[in-house]
Amino acid sequence: MGSQRGPQVSVRAGRLASAGGKARTRQVAWLLAAVVVLSLLAAASLAIGARGLSLTTVWQALTQFDAANGDHAVVHARIPRTVLGILVGGALSLAGAAMQGVARNPLADPGIMGVNAGAALAVVTGIYLFGVTSLSGYIWFAFIGAGAAAVVVYLVASMGRDGATPVKLALAGAALSAGLYSLMSVILVSSQDTLDRFRFWQVGGISGRDWAVVLPGLPFLAVGALIILGTSRILNSLALGDDIARGLGQRVGLTRGVTALGIVLLCGSATALAGPIGFVGLVIPHAVRSLTGPDYRWILPFSLVLAPALLLGADIIGRVVLLPGEVPAGIMTALVGAPVFVWLIRRGKGAGL
Template identity: 50%
Template sequence: MTAHGLADGSTSRLSERRAGYDDIPEGPAPMRSRALAWTVDAGLTAAPVVLGWLVVDSLRDANGGGQADRWIFGAVALVTAVALAVWNLGLRVGGTGQSTGMRWAGVLARDTGTLGPIGRDRALLRALRRDGIEVVREKTARAEGFTPHEPDGAPAAVRRRRLLGLLALLAILVFAVVASVAIGARPLTIAEVAHGVFAADGSQTDVIVQTLRGPRTLLALVVGAALGVAGALIQGFTRNPLADAGLLGLNAGAAFLVVLSMYLFSFTAPSQYLWFAFAGAFFASIVVFGLSSIGGGGGSPLGLALAGAAVAFSLQALTQAIIVLDQNSLDSYRFWVVGSVAGRGLDIFWTVLPFIVVGLLLALAGTPGLNLLGLGDDVARSLGSNIVFSRIVGVVAITLLTGAATAACGPIAFIGLVVPHIARAITGPDYRWLVPYSALLGSALLLVADVLGRVLVRPGELQVGIVLALIGGPFFVALVRRRKLVSL
């Protein structure tokens, strides 16, 4: 046989093998694949229930748990399981044709008439009514023109989804507030919690609810919102997805004056060094913005980051010098620097509340200008934005929010880093929505972390700063490794 004949024969056999490989199977998906999909989906839905049962079982009275603890964690497990089932078996199957298990098994649910998605309602009722629905191989469905539903991109639809997201966050926040009041070192019943909130008469449980858990819950609400919004503003103004309050030196400024007050005046209570912490954050912000504006830069993103790093390192060195020289300052400082909402009364809440409210209002008012700054200085200037004024308003808002939160609870890390990314994944880069989402998410995250700190080492307690570090550390690693997540 000639070389030409060999080549023709090889090409013919390759074409036959390729044609066989590309054959699209017909008919329903194999039972084995469907069983695998069902098993994975059932396990995904049952996981929160199993985990919740284990937690509730560990919170027996003999282990120091209480009725309120068991009710709260049991409800969280059930709600999570239901929400996971609706999202996985309803929204995903209805829109894309595949749940998590079906994607793993390579099968897809479609309408027998249109050969397209079956819709959310039919997907949720698929176990009861299978008329007009078939499960086929994913390869078969794609070859026959299956196209997933695309989200409605109309402005009204986007706005409606964002409003629904805000309502869902409000519901989660209300649940977190209830958990914060009900769960603690002293087990309470649901009746005792309700009595302490609505009909307090001075009993021991009423005192726990009214003077201990109530104030720390309110403080966690406003501080979490302040830190979440401040983080969103800092990332926006510096255009740095890994920025938080520490990048601008605000935490270092607050820490320096707190240590100085402990060293000079022997202050030990949060109410004593509250104003020093706030003044330190305010002083650091003025220095950072002044340094970044040298040369007519008007506080450019790079200038803010570099000036903030320089000021932070300098103030940290001074702080370390004081706590090394004085043992008493070290003993007091190490309890403040870890970050906690415990042991703070209503006096601190009412002191920082006006600053946080003003900071939130300035943040909301500055969102249009921040949206323009995100397009670049030249574009923002051409659209009539006063860049210097917008940055001054932003720095003032950041200072008020971070300074008040740090003064009240110490430097609490990771909320300002984590929360804006979660909010941005939901809302996109529009700061008119990003700021409210960051406020609600920050409050919810701080409350949940505080509740977990009370439960994990009961009857002791982990400070909220430690719990957030345990949560934020893995998230920070994910931010560094996934460029899509960190892009602004």
């Protein structure tokens, strides 16, 4: 009997290994397809706009730039906008996926930790008190405000015996957001000039940005992305519950703190660079789970690729839907993201963590 069981176990193990290999191959194929889609949308972002250009012209502008050629100048002017769309989309989706894992809340987004509210209040304060008028100036105020708000939320949620539980994080974030938005409203009501300047940033978008806006945010985005991408196994453990995570050797408080740091760096930088863009960090992780399941080792890379594709696609549509004007990408992502999110919820897939 024992001699018969040995071959049977080996056969089953071989079948499981084969199934696992096929699943990995399928995931890699889907990921490569997503990269191709993102590349095509990046090329379209350089070509499509109020002044439409051919892909041949785009290629010539990138490889044989002629400063006297107006079309080439247009292509180079669109490069920072396209790069920013890729960076912001990737940052928001990584942060959103990590938030949902840390908070074990499928509806978590930058608002749950007060990031958007902190960034918005800081920008309003910079405009009102210091007369900041440029996007490069907004970056630092928004980043400081987002980081400070997230730290306060985590410290408040950490009080008590159980530490920063998912419920306490959500409640602390909601309470702080309400308070910060109230303070912001007081300032905006008392200053029409501040309101006029703030509205441009508050809508959320990637138009009108140049390298002077993009480059200061790169170090924060890079560090935040490295932290979150390195926490995939940690997020898998936290998704099983704090007790099981501790049983697997995780220091839950420390790992939540490290992950929260990455979230703050990504959300703060993205919000500072492009304003509060909604639905990207909420919808994409849900959609990705329908392809990958609950494994964050796949959720994070897929989110990193698909979210920029969504943001660039929304930005491209916004450029041409109301010519000669533009609809900001923040509005387009809401128009695209809201129906998709409702559809995902009705399907009942991808919402589980």
